[in-house]
Amino acid sequence: MINNIDRDKCLQCGTCTEICTKDVLRWQSPENKTPIIKYPEDCQTCYNCEIMCPGTAIWVHPAQHKVVNCW
Amino acid sequence: MVKNIQINPKELDQRLSRRSFLQGALLTGAAVAGLAVTGCVPQETKPGSDQAGEVKTKPLPLIFKSEEYADGEIVDADLLIIGSGYAGLWALMTAHEKGVANIAVMDKGAIGHSSVASLTLGTSAYVLPEEGDDLDATLEEVVRDADYLSRQDIWYDMFSKSKERLDKINSMGLAYMAPGRLTSDGNVELKISGGTAYTDSTGTDRVCGKAAVCCYMDQVKDYEDVKYFSKTMATELLKEGDRVVGAVGVNRTNGNAVAIRAKATIVATGQCTFKGQHAITEIETGDGYQLVYDAGGRLNNLEFNSFDVDPVGYMLEGGSILCEMGSILENVNGEDFMWSIDPERGCGCNVAYSTRGMAMEVAAGRGPIFCNRKTEVFGEVGQNEHWLPFLSPGSWQRTNEDRFADIGFDLVETPQKFTANSFGIIGAIVTDVNCKTDLPGLFAASVAVSTDPGKIKGVESQRGLWTGIQSGTSSAEYLGSAADVTLADSEIAGILANANVILGRKGTLSANELITKLQRQVFDYRVGLLKTEESLTAALAVCRECQVLLNQVSIDDSHELIKFYEARNMVNIAELHLLASIDRKETRVCHLRMDYPERKDGEWLKWIEWTKGADGKPNKSYRNVPFDEFPVQPDATKGLNAVVRTITA
Structure with missing residues (x-):
């Protein structure tokens, strides 16, 4: 799941908030396009945000948070 | 006995915490629950940056700007396409080529980028026939392995138009990193294509599913008279008598409801998945099934469900293909038990067998199950020409494996605990061979079209392309003589209000x-x-x-x-x-x-x-x-x- 956004490398371009399929990321406010990880529990580790981030500011943790009925 | 060294999220976090570039909050367990309430601002650290602090940037990806709409707004269109994966984009291309203008595209994620297939190997452009291949024999194999409940009319049409699709893909500049290959899938031998590669309009090299979706987006990016409604989930189809005339959707960012009143509608959404631990299947929540069912359409084959062979606690693209290529599933005693289930193929059998075999081992007290893909078993990773496309830089799978390498886990030499995941419903919406539903004005595309009760790997993306073409063509023909929609604003207002009340x-x-x-x-x-x-x-x-x-x-x-x-x-x-x-x-x-x-x-x-x-x-x-x-x-x-x-x- 998404683990970290490097503030120094973030370009505030809005790519990650726009591209996140699960709506995990939101802007800080309509005026401040700094992304925040607002709904981390919904991240599905698809790496969309990391692969597409122009600033290479995002690092996604490879382990998943939710394990249900694995045997 | 195989030692259980399965990846544990807590242990992962401990390892991560020792890395200097990843200090601060780690979003698992209780931390996740806490952050869910307040959000989490970006860390002050520099993950993955070079020590000199140089900031390297890439071009902005192509993102289609969404229409903005007020709560309760009604928009008129000739054609509404719900879903923008491979099928939705190919439906858009086809309808546009046939002269349909004023098209609206609605997706609960970002247009194109929400495609499930964009996280996979690419586009399997064709199955058969190539020159010299026997279409009839292939159809028989596919139907036989689905225990004879296949829609043979659909399969025949899909096969017979393979070359047409491949030519179109080639004309777009989408290339294949590996030649068509034979993959054993149970008893079926299918020729599918290797991973795709494409340099998109931003000058960025894309691979695998990302290459395909970026290619298709490039094809439609200059279309006029197309309105995109991103982050908008369709919640109900609009009806005028039996005819479907568009849909109501809700914006996931601000909650506003919008109605697209359209003469024709294509539902091109994903499957219904209950166990999404494979790529991005967690977004496949049966949305199209529910829309069509509520509107009076038919669903079938819902008793048939698919599984894939996946690790516990993390994801893998191509788990069943790993087994097909030589990896071994072992029970807790280290026994290669699959040979007792399929004496001919062992772990390389149809994934429907292997997942059942795994479950039966567990039921017999010989679980958990491990997947062994050590070099001595699987061969040198990177030397396997069929696995190589999965590991192309920029692919989902390569990114995933790189991240594990970052944190010091060796997925190759350490047998991993595996289970059956990606539990989804195979059945779907009933259509005719032209992707028309029973309801006038309503068409279906993607895996939301019911074709087969089985699970045949590498075919889903082809089905997306085929249904996109069929539904785009059928809707264009329908629009040629379709009456105007007379559903009044006042009749839509109540549905709009209910959507977010x-x-x-x-x-x-x-x-x-x-x-x-x-x-x-x-x-x-x-x-x-x-x-x-x-x-x-x-x-x-x-x-x-x-x-x-x-x-x-x-x-x-x-x-x-x-x-x-x-x-x-x-x-x-x-x-x-x-x-x-x-x-x-x-x-x-x-x-x-x-x-x-x-x-x-x-x-x-x-x-x-x-x-x-x-x-x-x-x-x-x-x-x-x-x-x-x-x-x-x-x-x-x-x-x-x-x-x-x-x-x-």
Whole structure:
């Protein structure tokens, strides 16, 4: 799941908030396009945000948070 | 005995915490729960940056700007396409080429980028025929391995137009990193294409599924008269009599509701998945199924469910292909048990066999199951020409493996605990061979079109392309003579108001809690894989509890509103899945009844179809497979069932 956004490398371009399929990321406010990880529990580790981030500011943790009925 | 060194998220976090570039919050366990409330600002650290602090940037990706709309707005269009994966984009291309203008595209994620297929290997452009291939023989193989419930008319048309699709893909500049290859899939030998590569219009090299979706987006990016409605989930189709005339959707960012009033509508959404641990299948929540069902359309094959061989705790693209290429599934005693289940192929058998075999080992007390892909077993990773495309830089799988390498885990030399994941419903919306539904003005595309009760790897993306072309063509023809829509604004207003009226509701549980409750029941391997009357009936009772609990879900914001709709769709489709599973008292293809282990061709060469009754309850009917119209005839001595008999004996 998404683990970290490097503030120094973030370009505030809005790519990650726009591209996140699960709506995990939101802007800080309509005026401040700094992304925040607002709904981390919904991240599905698809790496969309990391692969597409122009600033290479995002690092996604490879382990998943939710394990249900694995045997 | 194999030592259990399965990746543990807590241990991962401890390892991560030792790395200097990753200080600060790690979002697992309790930390996740806390941050869910308040959000989490970016860390002050520099993950992955070079030590000199140089900031390297890449071009901005192509993102289609969404229309902005006020709550309650009504927009008119000729054609509405719901979903923008491969099928939605190919439907858009096809309809546009045929002269349809004023098209609206709605997607609950970002246009194009929400495609499930964009996280996979690429586009399997064709199956057969190539020159010299025998289409009829291939059709027979596919139908046989689906235990004869295939839509042969659809498969034949899909196969016979393979070259047409491949030529179109080539003309777009989408290249294949590996030549078409033979992949053994149970008893079926399919020629599919290797990973795709493409340099998109921003000058960025893309690979695998990303290459395909970026290519298709480039094809449509200059279209005029197309309006995109991103982050907008369709919640209800609009009706004018029996005719479907568009849909209402809700914006997941601000909760605004919008109606697209359209002369024709294509539903091009994903499957219904209950166990999304494979790529991005968590977004496949049966949205299109629910839309069509509510509007009066037909669903079938819902008793058939798919699984894939996946690791526990992390994801993998191509798990079953790994086994096909030589990896070994071992039980807790280190035994390569699959040979006792499929003496010819062992772990390389159809994934429907291997997942059942895994479940039966666990049921017999020999679990958990591990996947061994050590070099000595699998061969040098990177030297395997068929696995190589998965590991192209920029692919989902390569990114995933790189991250594990970052944190010091070796996925190759360490056997990993595996299970059966990616539990999804194979059945879907019933259409004719032109992707028309029973309802005037409504067409379907993508995996939301019911073609087959089986699971044939590498075909889903081809099905996306084929259904996109068929539905785009059919809708264009329909629009040539379609009457104007007369549904008044006042009639739509009530539906719009209902779509988000529950926003702000206080309840007793979250949508995620409800979904987890459902998953725990429906995904239990004694319900999903090794079915019995008792286990299915018990799961159905819990499913109906979940239906009642839907009224108690808290909907604090627009994000939770969308989650509510996803939960609703999953619960309702789960009910149909369980009812159908109880009803089909035999074993056939991806439906294993432990209490009815035989395939019964005399009674069950028919589809179970579901429509919504006037009382709102599921209405069941049967339709015989029209073998008098189909070339391949059933043979009781052939099909997937032969192996099933072995493992249930």
